[in-house]
Amino acid sequence: MSATVLSGKELAAAVRADVAERTARLVAEGRPPRLVVVTATDDDASAWYVRSIVRASANVGLVGDVVDLGADAAPEAISARLAELGADPGVHAIMLQTPLPGSTALEEMASSIPFEKDVDGANPLSLGRLASGLPAFAPATAEAVVALLDHHRVGLEGAEVAVVGRSNVVGKPLAHLLLDRNATVTVCHSRSKDLASVTARADVVVAAVGRAGLITTEHVRPGAIVIDVGTNPTADGGLVGDVDASVAARARAVTPVPGGVGPVTTALLLRHAIEAAEHS
Amino acid sequence: MSATVLSGKELAAAVRADVAERTARLVAEGRPPRLVVVTATDDDASAWYVRSIVRASANVGLVGDVVDLGADAAPEAISARLAELGADPGVHAIMLQTPLPGSTALEEMASSIPFEKDVDGANPLSLGRLASGLPAFAPATAEAVVALLDHHRVGLEGAEVAVVGRSNVVGKPLAHLLLDRNATVTVCHSRSKDLASVTARADVVVAAVGRAGLITTEHVRPGAIVIDVGTNPTADGGLVGDVDASVAARARAVTPVPGGVGPVTTALLLRHAIEAAEHS
Structure with a gap:
């Protein structure tokens, strides 16, 4: 006897379909939702993952942009850029991709992402709000x-x-x-x-x-x-x-x-982005 | 055979002695550390606890003030006062006492306490930073x-x-x-x-x-x-x-x-206050 396989594909497809519908609604209202992925690395696996997110975004009608700050970006520059995107009303969702240059912690830099746009829950405030039972993206x-x-x-x-x-x-x-x-x-x-x-x-x-x-x-x-x-x-x-x-x-x-978990993760990231846009 | 009793009194006394020494140093430098407890309740048990903190503060030489906003204070007024105290360089440590009026969560109001002064770790950001391994008061x-x-x-x-x-x-x-x-x-x-x-x-x-x-x-x-x-x-x-x-x-x-845990808790609250003052 062998275990049941708990596939994530069906769920991921259902989530994506829902996101596509909600995205179309916002686009029709003239409020196209926009996700920005900030990167600062030459890492190949990371680049592959970011491309897959941009592709998945496009497939549901979401604008998925990449802001590449380069593998030698200073932590201050990364934080500043995140804060700038955070203040931009045309950007609804922000994701900071790892690895990051130097020894600065992801959590320290991600503190500059407003929690309302922190769709991958990287800001410690998001984790704290989640733990406390307040609205936040996990x-x-x-x-x-x-x-x-x-x-x-x-x-x-x-x-x-x-x-x-x-x-x-x-x-x-x-x-x-x-x-x-x-x-x-x-x-x-x-x-x-x-x-x-x-x-x-x-x-x-x-x-x-x-x-x-x-x-x-x-x-x-x-x-x-x-x-x-x-x-x-x-x-x-x-x-x-x-x-x-x-x-x-x-x-x-x-x-x-x-x-399994992988496709659901990407689909939920997109759902977070559309939720952030709907609440903006 | 009966269990060993793990008293907290000895540890609490040691912590208080350390805090008293550090407080004296800051006072000598003209930087008297100040803890403010914000209350908004008529609850007797709460009033008793707040008085005990003020007394414990005085015993180690710390200024312990109470800001009582009254049992019918609006959540916005509480948040605004916390933010004001947060911006005041003469206030080093802030504690928001429960219970609070109405249905607003402690965590929502405590979000207005800067984490550097959040000596009882009530701001969700403090919990998130703690969970993430960044400096914060527990x-x-x-x-x-x-x-x-x-x-x-x-x-x-x-x-x-x-x-x-x-x-x-x-x-x-x-x-x-x-x-x-x-x-x-x-x-x-x-x-x-x-x-x-x-x-x-x-x-x-x-x-x-x-x-x-x-x-x-x-x-x-x-x-x-x-x-x-x-x-x-x-x-x-x-x-x-x-x-x-x-x-x-x-x-x-x-x-x-x-x-047991009680006296150590109060002593650590005072230690957090002196740490906040030292870093200010």
Whole structure:
């Protein structure tokens, strides 16, 4: 017996269709929604991802612009540009792409993005508002996990969820989204003592570390739901998640990589952009 | 055999002594540190707590002022006053006392406190910065839990900690402080399925719900450390925590109420105020 595959493609398509409709409405009203992605890197994977967002934006009728500040941009220049875009009423949604030059934290620079336009939840204020129960955009990846669980009718109320990984873009905001849904949430990480014994207790395991093969059968109890947020490049140019293929023999359901959390993430980013434009 | 009592009095006294020394230094430099507590309530318990903070401030040489806006103050007026105090270079530390009038959330109003002066971590930006690893003040109660564990040499690295309660002022910020210390953190709450089975797995149990007697022996495994954040008034004018007295027979150590987390909280609030003044 093998686990059900929790595809993200159907949900992503439904979200995109909704965004396309809402975008058309704003365009008809003479208020074309505009997303700006700010980059400051020569990184190839990043450039690929940014192109895919611009393409996805165009497909739903959204204007997706890239502002490339160059790999040697000063942190002050990046912050200043974000603030400028933040003040521009013609820009509704802003995303700051990583990696960034030097040692300045993403969070420090992203503090210049007004939270109303912070569609990937990179400003610490967005995380704080999210955690506090005030309106804010969650990082699209974290929200995609919950959206995918909802779409496949996995109940979260009172469920035990183990989140593996404590990043500011996935693990931490996801913990707050799950708490809001009344799940009992455990956040594990590289320093957790006996990770497998902790995750094997959970009804739902979310792997968000970025290490291929991290989650194996011993980490998952029979019948659990496993969400794989990892996207690890393989030597042959492919992509694998954090969850080992063997887990499918034990879990009730597993998300595929690619085709699981990824497409939902991009679709939700676009939904955030249209929401920001509607509220502007 | 009965559990060790993890008193907070010794630690609180040490913190206050340090704050008094640092305050004297600033006063000698002609920069007297000033904490302002903003209130807008007729609540007796609140008034008692505010007086105790003012008294504690005076005892370490800090100026502790109360700005009472009255129980019918409009949210806009409260926010405006907080912003005004935030812009005043003579005010180094600001605390917004609950309860507040009407239905406006504390977090919404506290957004007007600059995070550099937000000594009780009430602004969602403070929580977001804390969660993101950027400098910020944690709510004093949440920080007191970790300080007390450190003081009594309870190791957190890799330990399993169950936090019962998911409030914005204790449970949530505490989860982030514990993650920073490399603990594996589970946040439980009123909707958790089988709370006792979750907490009984933990090395450290933190009760922060506000319900007398919530945590009983079945919630605690033999040898666990139990931190009681609850402060529930009793009919005879006393104070009890969330942890039932019976737990002392099973746990390795328990904090008392009163005399545990409480005095450390007040002392850390004063330390935040002097830190804010030093950085101004």
